[in-house]
Amino acid sequence: MSLRAKCAIAGLGQTRMGKNFDHPGPIGFAAEAVNLALDDAGLQRADVDGLLVNPGITWLNNPMASSSLQHAMGLRDLRLTATMNLGGATAAAMIMHAAQAIDAGMAEVVACVFADAPLRPPSPNKGSDGGSAAFYGFAQGLDAHYGLFGVNAHYAFVAQRHMYRYGTTNDHLGAVAVSERNWANLNPAAQFHDTPMSMADYHASRWVVEPFHLYDCCLVSNGGLAVIVTSAERAKNLKRPPVYILGMGQGHPGRDPLETLLSGAPIARDTAFKMAGIKVADVNFCELYDCYTFTVLVTLEDYGFCKKGESGPFVAGGAIGPGGSLPVNTGGGQLSSFYMWGMTPVAEAIVQIRGDGGRRQAPKHDVGLVSGNGGILATHSTLVLGSQP
C-alpha cells in the first residue's frame, strides 16, 4: 500500500521573485508558474487534469482560488481541484494529495501552485511599497491594546522561551541567518544574491521584535512557484529526470508550542521516513521551512539532527552552510532567497536532486528532506525526495 516512489515531480516553474511587478496580481504569477512548470516537464496545458492551489494573502477569491485560476488559464475538464491552506505546510501537503489522487486513479497530471503579490509598485502618493506590516500585522481586541501585532510577535514569544529553557542565543539565530545568506550568495535567483552578510551585519540589523532582528525574519516576495506531479512511470518519459517522492507525512500537534517548544516534525517525520525507508543519517541535504531563523533551529531538533535544545551549538560551527556537514536551505531559504511559503524549500529540493544547483550544488544529493510549517508551529508537512526510485 505504500506510496513510496509511486509518483514523481516532473516539472518545476518559477517566476521572477521579489520586488517585481510583472503581473497585476497573484493569478498572473500563478499562471506563469504553471506554464513554466509544464514547459519544464515537456507537457501541455491540455495534459493537466488536476489543479491544487495554495493562495497567499492577496488572492481576491481566496476560498475558491483554484477555480479562479482554472478559469483564468482556461483549463478544461479537470478531474481534481482544491484550494488548500495549512499555512507554510501547504506546499508539501498539496504534493501529497496530488500523489494520493494519482495513485488512486483520480488524476494523472496535477499542477500544484503557490503565488502571491503583497508588494505594490512604488506610488507617488504613498511612500510605502506595501510591505509585510500592512498584511501580516493584524490584531484586534485585547491584543491590539497590549500591542501584540502580527505573527512575528508570536514566534518571538516561543523563541524567547527556547532561549530561557535551552540557552539559545542571538549568535545561534545569527548562525542560521549567515549560513543561509552564504548559500544565497551562490544562487543567482536569490533576492540577496549580491549582498553578503557577516555575523556583525546580522547583529547590526534593526530589531523587528526581540529576540528577532530583521535578518531573523523571512523576506516578502511577489512571485509564483508551481510543480507538476505525475506517476513515476509517466515521469520517466518526460523531459527532465523524475524527482521521486519517496516519503510523505504530516504532523499537527494541537498543543501549546510555548509549553512544548516542538513543531509537528516528530509526527510527520515518522510517517514520511517509514514510507521512504530511511533514517535521519540517510538524508543528504535539507530544505527546511524558515519563516524565521528560529524555525530552522526547532526543525533541526525535531527531526533528530541534534538533541532537543542543542540546535544552537549545532549550527554555530557552520554545519548547515556551504561546505558544512549538513547542507540546509541551499538556495538561501526564505530568509535570503525568496518567500513562497512552503514552495521555496520544495523548489530548491528539486533543483538539488536534479543536480542543477551550480555553485551551490550539495556534494551528495540523492535523498533530500523538505519540511513545511504553518501557524505558530501548528502544522507540519514532510517530503522525502530522491533521485532514484
Add this chain to the structure above:
Amino acid sequence: MPEFSKPIPAITPEMREFFDGARAGRLMVQKCDGCGKLRFPAEDLCSKCNSTASRWVPVSGRGEIFSFNIMHQVYHPGFAGKVPYAVVVVELEEGCKFVSNLLGVEPHDIKCGMPVEVTFEKLSDEVSMPKFRLRAAK
C-alpha cells in the same frame, strides 16, 4: 496631527463579565463547567472535554513571566513614540496564561520567571485593562 491613543477593546457580549471584573479590580478567566479547566482568551468550547458550558471566575492575578517579546515596529498610530515596548505572557498560579504588559520594568530588564501580580489601568469609565507589575517572590 491628531493624537492617537492605543486601541480600546470593544466590550462584546461574550466579554462583558471580563470587563465587569476588571472594572472592579478582579482578573477574570473562563472556567469550563464540564471539567473545571481554566482558559483565556474566551473560547466557545473547552479543548479538554469539549463542553460548551462555562462561566467567568476570578483568579489570584499572581503568576510569573513565562515569555515576552520587545516590539520595535509601530503597527498602530497609538504606539507611535512608544517603541520599543514589551508584551509579556504571564503564567498565572492557577495554570492558564494571560498576554499583557508589565508596568514599571524597562523592557530589557524583563526576564522569564519574574514573579508578577495584576494591576488595572483605567482607560475609561467602562474599560479597565489588566496589566502586571513585579511582586515580591514567596
